[in-house]
Amino acid sequence: xxxxxxxxxxxxxxxxxxxxxxxxxxxxxxxxxxxxxxxxxxxxxxxxxxxxxxxxxxxxxxxxxxxxxxxxxxxxxxxxxxxxxxxxxxxxxxxxxxxxxxxxxxxxxxxxxxxxxxxxxxxxxxxxxxxxxxxxxxxxxxxxxxxxxxxxxxxxxxxxxxxxxxxxxxxxxxxxxxxxxxxxxxxxxxxxxxxxxxxxxxxxxxxxxxxxxxxxxxxxxxxxxxxxxxxxxxxxxxxxxxxxxxxxxxxxxxxxxxxxxxxxxxxxxxxxxx
Amino acid sequence: xxxxxxxxxxxxxxxxxxxxxxxxxxxxxxxxxxxxxxxxxxxxxxxxxxxxxxxxxxxxxxxxxxxxxxxxxxxxxxxxxxxxxxxxxxxxxxxxxxxxxxxxxxxxxxxxxxxxxxxxxxxxxxxxxxxxxxxxxxxxxxxxxxxxxxxxxxxxxxxxxxxxxxxxxxxxxxxxxxxxxxxxxxxxxxxxxxxxxxxxxxxxxxxxxxxxxxxxxxxxxxxxxxxxxxxxxxxxxxxxxxxxxxxxxxxxxxxxxxxxxxxxxxxxxxxxxxxxxxxxxxxxxxxxxxxxxxxxxxxxxxx
Numbered sequence: 001x002x003x004x005x006x007x008x009x010x011x012x013x014x015x016x017x018x019x020x021x022x023x024x025x026x027x028x029x030x031x032x033x034x035x036x037x038x039x040x041x042x043x044x045x046x047x048x049x050x051x052x053x054x055x056x057x058x059x060x061x062x063x064x065x066x067x068x069x070x071x072x073x074x075x076x077x078x079x080x081x082x083x084x085x086x087x088x089x090x091x092x093x094x095x096x097x098x099x100x101x102x103x104x105x106x107x108x109x110x111x112x113x114x115x116x117x118x119x120x121x122x123x124x125x126x127x128x129x130x131x132x133x134x135x136x137x138x139x140x141x142x143x144x145x146x147x148x149x150x151x152x153x154x155x156x157x158x159x160x161x162x163x164x165x166x167x168x169x170x171x172x173x174x175x176x177x178x179x180x181x182x183x184x185x186x187x188x189x190x191x192x193x194x195x196x197x198x199x200x201x202x203x204x205x206x207x208x209x210x211x212x213x214x215x216x217x218x219x220x221x222x223x224x225x226x227x228x229x230x231x232x233x234x235x236x237x238x239x240x241x242x243x244x245x246x247x248x249x250x251x252x253x254x255x256x257x258x259x260x261x262x263x264x265x266x267x268x269x270x271x272x273x274x
Numbered sequence: 275x276x277x278x279x280x281x282x283x284x285x286x287x288x289x290x291x292x293x294x295x296x297x298x299x300x301x302x303x304x305x306x307x308x309x310x311x312x313x314x315x316x317x318x319x320x321x322x323x324x325x326x327x328x329x330x331x332x333x334x335x336x337x338x339x340x341x342x343x344x345x346x347x348x349x350x351x352x353x354x355x356x357x358x359x360x361x362x363x364x365x366x367x368x369x370x371x372x373x374x375x376x377x378x379x380x381x382x383x384x385x386x387x388x389x390x391x392x393x394x395x396x397x398x399x400x401x402x403x404x405x406x407x408x409x410x411x412x413x414x415x416x417x418x419x420x421x422x423x424x425x426x427x428x429x430x431x432x433x434x435x436x437x438x439x440x441x442x443x444x445x446x447x448x449x450x451x452x453x454x455x456x457x458x459x460x461x462x463x464x465x466x467x468x469x470x471x472x473x474x475x476x477x478x479x480x481x482x483x484x485x486x487x488x489x490x491x492x493x494x495x496x497x498x499x500x501x502x503x504x505x506x507x508x509x510x511x512x513x514x515x516x517x518x519x520x521x522x523x524x525x526x527x528x529x530x531x532x533x534x535x536x537x538x539x540x541x542x543x544x545x546x547x548x549x550x551x552x553x554x555x556x557x558x559x560x561x562x563x564x565x566x567x568x569x570x571x572x573x574x575x576x577x
Contacts, residue, residue: 023308028427033420047415054412061402094413109550122312127526129319133343134277145309145323178551183540186547186563191536193481195313198528199349201515206378207465215466219473240474241387244467252463256456
């Protein structure tokens, strides 16, 4: 398949936009059902793109990015599946495009690596965000957001164009690479999963006092119980909130009553429970 | 964390109601909630960007704006389509100049549970239904499938975003004036709820576990730990980090430590991690990855 510079540029732009859209903006453009026809049109086979999009979408439905967990990347997967389907000139039926979906998987995995890398690097940039906030620098905060979107978009654009020229040969190289260094990527995955604890620890520093420890453990226990039960696991956090709200309202009412009584001289002392 | 966020704003006179234009602007910006998503604070920086137009209107005092910006960078993770609900509540508190600690506690208490509801509503219900129906049209070569998908999905998305912003802002401003007359008690109650939810988040989002399988009898260390207390490792890491941060460690230092421990640990096959890598035949690797130093045998899954 002959690829012109214009086509490569257009693929870059589409991958750039979709790379951003997977987390921000409309959060729907990136779905394969939309992305694949666009890539198909760029490469000159719109109809094939539509069919690949439908087929990939059905696979994708089962793997949504939920609660911070990241499945293999649908955008890179969708783009490359279309590229392979067009270059191999596959038949535009649901069965015909199956081979293209398989060839695209290494790229989907690398798309995910790009996301992991970005999220890890941006964790380091949060110190910068703290500094901008401290200075009241509104533009700085905006620019940090632009920075990540631009970075992520470029990574996706580069990966897509590399895939466009490198084809299935590059796919094999990528697969070998990730096979050999699987421990590094697993390490990043494990570390990424643990970084949120830093955010929790900062929140605890704000709210914690000696008598709060019990509530922390109670919330922890409540969450464990709800998630262990199949029927309630989906609603774990909302159930935690229900119990937490009950305790908080009870405490609020008790404390305000104590304060009122203290005001009327019924209970002595300045102690108001804080 | 050199900057200590003050407990109270300097200017305690309630700010006037926000106008429609500002509220709408924040709804549009809320689409970029995850623009600077990262592992440490997740949506924090995108959240701040989105809510800034309101904060700038509310805090005419420069020092107050700084304090408000600083505490609005707390860890935040909620569903992107439901975030305007949290925005409305937080804005009503900011407008009434509630204590910063109250706002922080209320924010995480509202945001956390909404994340779970949103996933269930949108990713597990709306997307499968609309995408499932339209994908079949697409597979027959009809582009109308993609068009329909975009229209339905975005109509729902924006109805939810706008609706929740106005509803929760109105609700919040009504409730807050009542509560702030007992500000101290309210802060305390909000902290209890906040800390309760954080406890829940540790168990719910804490996925860190060990991969070790040792000995002749293939003892699974993680299931031993689960026998002691499920999610013991997430709890211990959080408490450890809390101690470090209280000692004055910066978040960046903590993150570097986690990164080093994470990658070194996986070199020796200690942590569970998913590399998503595949061997030449396209099979995934047993245990998620192959450690650099293989000093124990990971059982191959039974067919």
